[in-house]
Amino acid sequence: xxxxxxxxxxxxxxxxxxxxxxxxxxxxxxxxxxxxxxxxxxxxxxxxxxxxxxxxxxxxxxxxxxxxxxxxxxxxxxxxxxxxxxxxxxxxxxxxxxxxxxxxxxxxxxxxxxxxxxxxxxxxxxxxxxxxxxxxxx
Numbered sequence: 001x002x003x004x005x006x007x008x009x010x011x012x013x014x015x016x017x018x019x020x021x022x023x024x025x026x027x028x029x030x031x032x033x034x035x036x037x038x039x040x041x042x043x044x045x046x047x048x049x050x051x052x053x054x055x056x057x058x059x060x061x062x063x064x065x066x067x068x069x070x071x072x073x074x075x076x077x078x079x080x081x082x083x084x085x086x087x088x089x090x091x092x093x094x095x096x097x098x099x100x101x102x103x104x105x106x107x108x109x110x111x112x113x114x115x116x117x118x119x120x121x122x123x124x125x126x127x128x129x130x131x132x133x134x135x136x137x138x
Contacts (some may be wrong), residue, residue: 004030008065011076015061023058025065031101033065039093050090052127055097055115059084059129062099063111067133070104075135080108082131090126092117099131109133 001009005028012018012025018035021043027034035058037043037050045051060079068077099113113129 004028004069008033008068011068012061012065017057018061021054021057023061026096028065028069030069031066031104033062033069033099035059035062035065035097035099037095037097039095047089048091050092050095050117052084052086052090055086055090055095055127056082056084056129058095058097059099059113059115059127060131062097063113063129063131064099064133066099066101066111066113067104067109067131067135070101070109071135074137076138077109077133078136080132080134082129085128086126087128088124088126090115090117092119092123092126094118095126096123107135109135 008028023037043054115127116123117126
């Protein structure tokens with residue numbers, strides 16, 4: 001595992017919410033992170049599809065970790081703001097959030113994210129995000 005992958009994996013393991021959601025890291029490379037989450041009735045809303053809060057959580061983390069891949073050593077990241085568009089109900093067996101860095105500055109990193117819902121071999125994009133990530137000294 002390269003240093004960037006190790007840095008992200010170590011941080012991800014400390015996140016209680018990702019554990020609660022059953023989420024896992026599936027891809028880490030400079031400027032891009034993928035996080036997968038299986039369907040769970042415990043994460044559903046009243047109509048049976050995945051709650052917007054769970055969808056938002058995994059794509060926020062994917063964007064944040066994508067930003068962390070570009071952050072200087074000695075920095076962590078936090079989300080300053082995001083905008084999410086929920087395009088359709090989150091119906092599927094598995095969900096993959098993809099966070100990508102669009103621009104990394106000294107303090108702020110702008111990322112985009114999307115969430116794909118998979119059923120069998122087919123997938124649909126269910127959410128899009130734009131997020132501003134802030135580097136913070138630790």
